[in-house]
């Protein structure tokens with residue numbers, strides 16, 4: 001894939017790295033070992049790290065094991081492996097999934113603490129922290145160090161793509177101490193481009209490869225509905241509490257805004273339309289090269305920022321003269337690693353970064369804690385706005401999204417306390433209650449709905465006529481045209497067929513039997529069809545009403561946030577941090593926005609409810625009339 005190697009070498013040369021190989025064997029080794037550069041971590045390559053040889057980012061597990069034997073002379077600690085596969089019905093009843101991923105011991109951990117571990121896995125869902133006091137944790141899934149990138153994708157990534165295709169906002173974020181494997185999980189080795197090229201290619205590239213395959217399949221199957229898709233991606237980082245566009249390095253301090261339609265979004269963030277996994281990988285490479293990375297005591301190539309890769313997937317299709325519009329926001333988040341400042345030995349700029357990272361992670365912890373308390377019936381304020389990270393991810397935390405949290409841990413005794421703290425965080429996160437709804441809008445085309453209602457009215461009056469005493473004039477054609485979807489070419493000679501008194505009794509009774517069977521079959525088919533139509537209409541109306549309720553909730557939430565922001569401003573005015581004029585002008589702006597939100601809601605509600613209900617009523621009437629007709633026909637025989 002020339003574009004990838006071009007970009008790769010561009011990034012490498014930007015950071016001044018060149019392969020110094022002479023033999024063909026070392027060529028392949030070095031080119032592999034340069035891979036972490038693409039994660040934007042190459043700037044610290046020359047710094048000594050705890051992971052021997054910078055290639056650790058791209059090693060397969062067997063390579064890790066070989067390395068352990070090399071560096072310690074000991075055989076790698078054998079550990080029992082547990083099955084790791086998905087529960088296909090999981091997302092039907094859940095909106096939050098928490099997975100623990102244990103990475104292999106690193107050679108530096110082995111050199112400090114040997115093979116001793118602070119955790120013991122008990123099953124594919126339980127893990128015990130073996131410190132004092134021993135604590136047992138249960139999660140949706142625990143992935144041990146043998147779980148490959150491919151396997152993790154199949155279990156966590158595939159269903160997420162399906163959720164997006166179904167119109168659910170979805171979010172996956174990797175949490176864990178610095179060096180625990182978050183970037184490896186979310187991004188991994190992307191030089192190969194897609195999983196076909198590298199076993200260590202991470203979640204994000206695999207997700208997009210699958211997404212575009214699914215989109216193509218869906219388009220092929222639903223050609224008649226003129227199904228179209230658009231996917232737009234953006235890539236940002238939150239560094240020292242400032243939002244920077246990774247696809248536009250000249251951007252500074254971008255602001256988060258809220259909107260009734262878009263939800264929470266970042267103003268002026270570059271959005272790129274993508275049509276293939278290759279496009280996405282190119283953006284990932286471009287963005288990862290701009291990410292802030294530095295050497296710390298814990299990780300020689302530590303991400304110093306939170307990164308959020310977002311894709312808005314929109315689809316449109318037509319069915320029964322109504323245009324349907326579905327969308328889903330997919331957020332893939334690689335958090336900066338939490339670290340204990342004592343063990344990180346950070347100073348200066350690194351210390352400032354660490355303080356900001358820890359502050360936003362502790363706000364994340366507090367948001368989760370309050371959400372858990374709320375789900376236990378307590379009434380609490382959720383401090384989403386206290387950090388850029390939680391403000392941006394508020395839909396994924398307690399809002400309209402299906403969220404997967406991958407908590408990465410190191411098994412080594414050296415990281416015992418950090419591992420315990422991650423396990424505790426993950427356990428709390430399990431109690432978050434999200435309210436994910438399908439983002440679909442079929443009511444936008446009011447004209448088409450009106451047309452459909454007119455047609456339905458005609459149908460109703462024709463059926464009314466048939467029921468009110470005109471059944472004796474029924475002929476094949478009128479039956480075929482009046483009952484929706486009658487099997488046209490089938491000739492039926494039931495009611496008015498000529499029966500010769502001279503025909504044999506046997507033939508007469510046979511014919512009669514066929515007629516009865518045929519009418520019975522007709523009747524059953526029509527009944528099923530009518531029942532199906534009524535159910536479809538009911539579910540459409542229910543979906544519309546649910547969407548309406550969801551919109552109302554969103555607008556209430558937004559108004560609540562406007563109020564919270566107002567209170568904060570008033571506090572700032574009271575403490576002299578803000579002038580009364582500035583407060584009033586912002587207040588006016590927020591009121592105008594609120595009026596806009598309310599106006600949109602009022603307009604939408606009235607029309608949608610009226611049309612949805614009328615549609616439902618008419619369809620029900622058709623069903624009743626169709627049923628009556630067949631009852632009459634049945635008795636006529």
Ligand SMILES: Nc1ncnc2c1ncn2[C@@H]1O[C@H](COP(=O)(O)OP(=O)(O)OP(=O)(O)O)[C@@H](O)[C@H]1O
Nearest residue numbers: 056057103178179180181182183184299302303337
């Ligand atoms: N499951 C795994 N298998 C093999 N190697 C791994 C695994 N997880 C992590 N590693 C390796 O461990 C090192 C640290 O991982 P990574 O950079 O992903 O950590 P991180 O959590 O993103 O750290 P930070 O928060 O400091 O950025 C990398 O060299 C990575 O390749």
